[in-house]
Amino acid sequence: MRFVLAILIGKLVRFAGRFVGRSTTLPGQIALKMDSTLLKKMKFDGKVIAVTGSNGKTTTSNLVAHILRENGHTVINNTEGSNLAAGVATTLLEHCTLGGRLHSDFVVLEVDERFTPIVFSQIPLDIFLVNNLLRDQVVRNGNPDIILEKISQAVPHARQLVLNANDPISQQLGDGREFVTFGMARTGRSTEECLHLTHDAKVCPRCFGKLNYDFFHYNHIGQFCCPACGYHTPQPDYLAEQVDFESGRFTINTLPAQVNYTTPFHFMNTTAAVAVCCTAGLPLEGAIRGAATFQVSRERYDEFDVDGRKAVLMLTKQNPVSLDQNIAFVLTQESPKTVALYVNNVIYTDDKDISWLYDVSFERLVGEADYIVCSGSRAYDLAVRLELAGFDRGRMIIEDDNKKLREAMKRSQGTIYVLAASAFGDEDGILEVLR
């Protein structure tokens, strides 16, 4: 009875919440408070697929859901990125019957790494994709080994496991069990040396000897081999090859495939999603066809005008890999250009730590960005970091007062790339003054 009541209240709060905001986690929170065993009592007619990892969770889980729908299946998924236990509960509450039954063919859940053991000790897990593991927000995640340990507690619950053949860290989750792999062959953008300061596997995670790489796709993701213990990139079950960054064409296991957003990250995410869908029973052709029509969500990307100049807003998480990806995008754009960085205190805790900025490869922007604007509450700390990266003070515009930012921008030139390191919502400060 308590269970049905919790579902009913949860659904009501979800409905009401649509009009007042906060609807993506509050219903789940309330329902879980009313019945802490709520998740355990949910009944699934179809398969449950979970996506976790440091970067690309939202895009990849949306991709998986999209491919399944394109292939005629019914899918429930948490599209809004509400990936903690209460967010997962909210998604399930919205779609379940009053008896707690989910009728869809598939439930696709993006789940925060730290919450995977909690969620999947309670609901069945058919296919578990771990996309990658890289250092993330220091305040929340400690270090990548801690996250690896958390996810490893969820792995025994998964009937099938899909892992990244190019990631020496997360691939350890397959130790002692069967798993499916995806990976990408050398591309035109692969590098012999790691381009990024954030490189979490300079040493072999098994034997701690120096790890060798044939090439890197990004950060520590690449083709690796340990000369001491033999740990190496396996032949992936689903392999992306022939990647063309101009057209977005590539192949997966030699079949032609297509993406409409051409970064190494996205080619890999797409291959991961195809691997998951094939593991779920789709034929490879169908999965590839479904992936081709996926549009990358532009909610973290926006174009607008600042005093007659084009400005591009890219939201980035407070982690170095996310900001490195945005820098890589800026580097492909034409000059002249100004990079406006917006960095505040750590979200949630208000800590003044900015150590993660020292793991971002700002060095790559030296000589590429005509001006660099430091803004947000940590503007001066950002300037200290950029000076260490090699920026000339004459190229830096420092303004920690949002109200004066628009005026300060006038001292710069070219297209403005606003890289706002925030979670969701607190980018308003910079948007208000620039828009």
Place this chain on the structure above:
Amino acid sequence: MAEYKILHIYSDLLDLYGDYTNVTAVRRALEQMGHSCSVVTAQLGEEIAPAGYDLVYIGHGKPKNLAAAAGHFRQYAAAVTAAVEGGGVFFITGNARLLFGKTFETPDGREEQGIGLFDYHGRETGKVFTGDVVSRPMFDEQIACYGFINRTAHIIGENRYPLFRVLKGPGDNEGTGETEGTLYKNLFATWQMGPLLPRNPELLRELLRRITGENYAEIDLSLQERALAITLAEFKNLEL
């Protein structure tokens, strides 16, 4: 103009959250003074010979990686101890401190030996502890420093040579908050991690004074000073 040499031990193995920039900050500052500076690394399996270096640096690492370093580091206990006792300048951040104590626990429950230069022990808590730290260094208690702690272990046992008097945040462990770090002769060690020297110009200056001696020259760190002042001003309850 003088030539300076920095030894960065385990730069591949112990490498988290921008720690390497402590080395970069010293190198840049020496170059600003008109000196030249080179950085040599010593990785796991390679010989550690700190004699002859003007600064030895070891950074914060994942606990499993630190455990992997312990046995190797012990092989060079005599050379490291002699260098410290002889007045060599060392800068140690994060859990690398545990290599200099008596023992420390590893994440899988084993006990590793340190080189025993100091009496403390490292205890693995299994929990991530993070937070801001504001403190005054013992070498000049007029100065305030800002740092950040991210650890799963802490130190128990006596620490006779503290580096900082803590005003906000934890000390050597979460229970006793009064002091943190080690300053013994010219060895500086602290739980605070990441870009400590880029963010704390007076700490950088003190280290440079000890490295350069009579070759020391004042350099412009006004941007760093302003950034630190803004950070410290946000701790409204502290009289700094």
